[in-house]
Amino acid sequence: MHHWFDARHVASVSLLLILSACGGGDGNDPVxxxxxxxxxxxxxxxxDAAAPASQTVTATFASxxxxxxxxxxxxxxxxxxxTLAGNSAxxxxxxxxxxxxxxxxxxxxxxxxxxxxxDAKCQTLAPGNTLSVKVxxxxxxAVRLVAPDVATANVAGRAIIHGxxxxxxxxxxxxxxxxxxxxxxxxxxxxxxxxxxxxAAGSYPVEIAVSTYQGTxxxxxxxxxxxxxxxxxxxxxxxxxxxxxxxxxxxATRSSLIVATDIGGGTLVxxxxxxxxxxxxxxxxxxxxKDVALSTNSAQLLAVSPSELTPINADTLExxxxxxxxxLPSGNFLTGIAVANTNRAVLTTSDGTSDATLPYVYDAxxxxxxxxxxxxVNASAGTSADGTQVILTQGDPSFTTDPAVYFYDAxxxxxxxxxxxxxxxxxxxxxxxxxxxxxxxxxxVYDTIAFTLLGTLPSTTLAVVFNPxxxxxxxxxxxxxxxxxxxxxDMTGAAFTQIGAPLALAANPGDAVKMTISPDGNxxxxxxxxxxxxxxxx
Amino acid sequence: MAIRRLxxxxxxxxxxxxxxxxGAMAESTQGSTLEAGxxxxxxxxxxxxxxxxxxxxxxxSIPLTNYLGVALSGDYLNSSVRTRKILEEAGGPPLGTRSxxxxxxxxxxxxxxxHAPLGKIAIGYGLGQLSSSCGDDSVFTATxxxxxxxxxxxxxAEVYLGDFTLAASRVSTDxxxxxxxxxNTFTASWYPLDSLRVSVSGNDLYGQNTYGxxxxxxxxxxxxxxxxxxxxxxxxxxxxxxxxNFGVMYYFGQNVDLKRRDRxxx
Numbered sequence: 184m185h186h187w188f189d190a191r192h193v194a195s196v197s198l199l200l201i202l203s204a205c206g207g208g209d210g211n212d213p214v215x216x217x218x219x220x221x222x223x224x225x226x227x228x229x230x231d232a233a234a235p236a237s238q239t240v241t242a243t244f245a246s247x248x249x250x251x252x253x254x255x256x257x258x259x260x261x262x263x264x265x266t267l268a269g270n271s272a273x274x275x276x277x278x279x280x281x282x283x284x285x286x287x288x289x290x291x292x293x294x295x296x297x298x299x300x301x302d303a304k305c306q307t308l309a310p311g312n313t314l315s316v317k318v319x320x321x322x323x324x325a326v327r328l329v330a331p332d333v334a335t336a337n338v339a340g341r342a343i344i345h346g347x348x349x350x351x352x353x354x355x356x357x358x359x360x361x362x363x364x365x366x367x368x369x370x371x372x373x374x375x376x377x378x379x380x381x382x383a384a385g386s387y388p389v390e391i392a393v394s395t396y397q398g399t400x401x402x403x404x405x406x407x408x409x410x411x412x413x414x415x416x417x418x419x420x421x422x423x424x425x426x427x428x429x430x431x432x433x434x435a436t437r438s439s440l441i442v443a444t445d446i447g448g449g450t451l452v453x454x455x456x457x458x459x460x461x462x463x464x465x466x467x468x469x470x471x472x473k474d475v476a477l478s479t480n481s482a483q484l485l486a487v488s489p490s491e492l493t494p495i496n497a498d499t500l501e502x503x504x505x506x507x508x509x510x511l512p513s514g515n516f517l518t519g520i521a522v523a524n525t526n527r528a529v530l531t532t533s534d535g536t537s538d539a540t541l542p543y544v545y546d547a548x549x550x551x552x553x554x555x556x557x558x559x560v561n562a563s564a565g566t567s568a569d570g571t572q573v574i575l576t577q578g579d580p581s582f583t584t585d586p587a588v589y590f591y592d593a594x595x596x597x598x599x600x601x602x603x604x605x606x607x608x609x610x611x612x613x614x615x616x617x618x619x620x621x622x623x624x625x626x627x628v629y630d631t632i633a634f635t636l637l638g639t640l641p642s643t644t645l646a647v648v649f650n651p652x653x654x655x656x657x658x659x660x661x662x663x664x665x666x667x668x669x670x671x672x673d674m675t676g677a678a679f680t681q682i683g684a685p686l687a688l689a690a691n692p693g694d695a696v697k698m699t700i701s702p703d704g705n706x707x708x709x710x711x712x713x714x715x716x717x718x719x720x721x
Numbered sequence: 722m723a724i725r726r727l728x729x730x731x732x733x734x735x736x737x738x739x740x741x742x743x744g745a746m747a748e749s750t751q752g753s754t755l756e757a758g759x760x761x762x763x764x765x766x767x768x769x770x771x772x773x774x775x776x777x778x779x780x781x782s783i784p785l786t787n788y789l790g791v792a793l794s795g796d797y798l799n800s801s802v803r804t805r806k807i808l809e810e811a812g813g814p815p816l817g818t819r820s821x822x823x824x825x826x827x828x829x830x831x832x833x834x835x836h837a838p839l840g841k842i843a844i845g846y847g848l849g850q851l852s853s854s855c856g857d858d859s860v861f862t863a864t865x866x867x868x869x870x871x872x873x874x875x876x877x878a879e880v881y882l883g884d885f886t887l888a889a890s891r892v893s894t895d896x897x898x899x900x901x902x903x904x905n906t907f908t909a910s911w912y913p914l915d916s917l918r919v920s921v922s923g924n925d926l927y928g929q930n931t932y933g934x935x936x937x938x939x940x941x942x943x944x945x946x947x948x949x950x951x952x953x954x955x956x957x958x959x960x961x962x963x964x965x966n967f968g969v970m971y972y973f974g975q976n977v978d979l980k981r982r983d984r985x986x987x
Contacts, residue, residue, distance in 0.1 A: 213959065213960070214960075244862075246900065247900070247927055248862055249851075249861060249862060249863070249869065249896060249899075250824075250851075250853055250855070250859070250860070250861045250862065250869070251860070251862055252802070252822055252853070252855040252856055252859055253855075253856050253857075253858060253859075254804050254807065254808065254819075254820030254821075254822055254855060254856035255808075255819075255820055255856065255857070256808040256819045256820070262857045262858075263820075263856060263857050263858065264857055264858035265858055265860075267860065267862060267865060292808050294804075294807045294808055294810075296769065296770070296802075296807060299927065300894070300896075300902055300926070300927075301762075301764050301772075301962065301964055302926070302964075303890075303892040303894060303902065303904035303906065303924065303926060304828065304830075304847060304849060304871070304873055304892065304894060305849065305851070305871050305894050305896065305902060306796060306798060306826050306828050306849060307762060307764055307772070307774055307798060307800060307824075307826065307964075308764075308772065308800065308824055308851070309764045309766055309772065309962045309964070310764070310766045310769045310770050310771070310772060310802065310807075311766065311769065311960065312766075312768060312769050312960050313769050313770070313807050313810065315810065
């Protein structure tokens with residue numbers, strides 16, 4: 184059988200056949216035809232604000248589109264979804280939660296691509312053109328905390344300010360009310376430190392200026408500048424006789440003293456100072472109360488019981504729902520609390536033996552408690568007024584080797600060991616306002632930079648505080664007097680020089696004395712089993 | 722609908738079979754074949770992005786009579802869209818998180834064919850499933866879900882002119898109750914060697930012109946057991962889409978050259 188055509192005929196016929204496949208079509212239009220807007224923007228007033236509402240755009244596409252893919256980029260977009268209605272799609276763009284991404288300016292894109300069949304079998308899809316929507320999202324910076332939150336009138340000072348967006352936005356200034364900071368340093372995106380000039384008494388909102396941000400920057404931080412209160416020597420009685428005193432606090436914002444006692448199984452007692460006189464004590468029962476501390480913004484009292492932490496409104500003394508430590512092992516219990524300047528508190532624990540137990544960190548903003556991973560033995564915690572460091576000592580009388588001292592860094596939120604060892608006794612660590620000095624066991628004074636031993640206080644010390652700048656240590660001695668020591672100089676481990684004669688107190692506070700000092704450094708407060716003593720500092 | 726699509730090939734198939742029994746056919750299908758291999762393609766759309774696919778194919782044929790046979794094939798393809806390119810054009814270099822976009826395709830075909838020295842005709846049915854995982858929310862327009870089932874009906878006719886083959890096919894693909902995609906394809910193939918095929922083709926996918934060429938080689942030196950093909954096609958639609966195909970197949974069973982494999986076993 185011969186071939187009907189030669190090669191030239193075949194080629195001609197082939198060409199004709201192929202060309203016959205050619206023809207006009209309806210498909211020279213874009214696959215995706217339009218989008219209602221090419222840009223959307225979101226704004227959140229602060230990182231802790233609610234997520235902005237989702238926004239929608241409508242995209243239209245040709246009928247030949249088989250699959251519509253909507254993808255996105257950028258951390259500012261949490262999710263993109265769409266619903267189809269004929270040849271259009273309503274695309275919903277959901278922004279990320281501000282708390283998840285933090286303050287900053289974010290950009291991203293949503294790309295809408297229609298896919299068509301790439302072959303007759305529709306085995307493979309071919310992308311058509313892409314419609315794009317640019318997404319911008321601004322989460323404004325915010326100021327949330329200042330520590331210390333009280334200052335003394337007409338005395339310049341230093342404040343630690345926490346918030347968000349300090350690095351993601353270029354902070355150009357820090358203001359205390361209308362008064363600019365003398366200088367400031369951005370430590371991280373959430374922390375900056377500022378020096379403020381001498382301020383008159385008043386309430387100063389702490390704000391930041393960001394030249395690249397036009398909107399209002401929210402703040403919840405207020406520096407209360409207080410005139411020194413001229414307390415005179417006095418003694419105050421407890422509501423019940425001979426209580427055990429766990430903690431003594433001075434709430435400068437409210438000019439009141441707060442004592443954690445075992446009265447009635449656990450009672451917080453507050454003594455307000457109003458119109459130049461100490462008022463009647465107010466009490467709130469907290470079962471098995473062991474310790475109490477003020478939150479960074481002084482809004483709450485955080486009362487610690489063995490199995491829970493109870494926030495208490497510092498204005499009204501109204502108790503709030505208690506928070507139990509998660510995964511607290513049987514036999515373990517909470518023992519104490521120290522609040523850092525981030526409004527996070529370290530909670531110490533014990534099991535009553537020489538075994539290590541895990542501390543917790545409580546976040547007052549979220550009311551959550553997190554178990555830490557480093558075990559400590561019968562730990563107790565002390566912190567500076569500015570909350571930059573929480574010092575944790577541990578120990579047991581059975582120990583023959585001193586265990587390491589730990590610290591909780593408020594900036595990094597990490598508990599780390601220091602190159603210092605001490606076996607914890609009864610006196611909790613005490614620090615000055617800006618944590619330049621710390622005294623361990625009421626005797627050994629260290630600087631907090633290199634943690635070298637500067638000098639020692641008498642072994643007869645029963646309670647100790649530093650004045651605000653750490654240049655003086657006031658000890659309550661076993662003789663019943665207050666002694667003053669010059670801690671401004673490095674004694675290279677030797678005894679500090681005592682200044683002046685022992686100060687006889689206006690009254691005997693009793694046993695197991697706790698001691699604190701007013702922010703202006705002018706007044707000492709001592710609480711023992713007998714009474715609460717107010718004593719002007721030497 | 723399906724019956725109507727099958728009506729013309731259904732009439733033609735017995736006709737050709739009848740012709741074959743009229744003594745015009747000299748050759749006959751000898752035995753079963755099986756081929757397996759790797760397939761890949763790259764779909765690139767100008768001004769948009771590209772999709773890369775890799776997968777596997779398993780195919781075979783079974784003779785029914787001397788001139789009738791059944792061909793079966795199954796493909797799996799995994800496709801990845803280059804989303805970075807899309808997002809770059811949409812909003813600059815993508816920072817932070819970026820969506821991924823993938824498609825999976827599983828496909829099977831059965832084809833009844835009758836072949837003769839003059840040519841071959843075939844009718845076929847195919848079932849495919851596409852699934853997508855693309856961004857946060859990814860659906861097919863026909864179903865509103867992330868899966869699409871396709872049903873296909875095909876008719877193929879080939880005429881052999883010495884070392885040339887002229888082929889025409891019509892494929893009607895039903896997109897899960899949505900639109901139906903009808904495609905006519907014309908192909909002219911030339912076998913300069915019995916182990917080498919050069920094809921040019923044109924189709925009217927989406928009513929637009931798509932041209933392509935394919936070269937397939939099955940070296941005799943390797944005992945006709947291995948074949949490789951590469952193809953390229955480009956459509957005139959806007960934006961222009963081009964597809965590069967590549968495949969390597971291994972043949973089991975009947976040891977025949979490419980020309981005969983095409984005409985009698987596929």
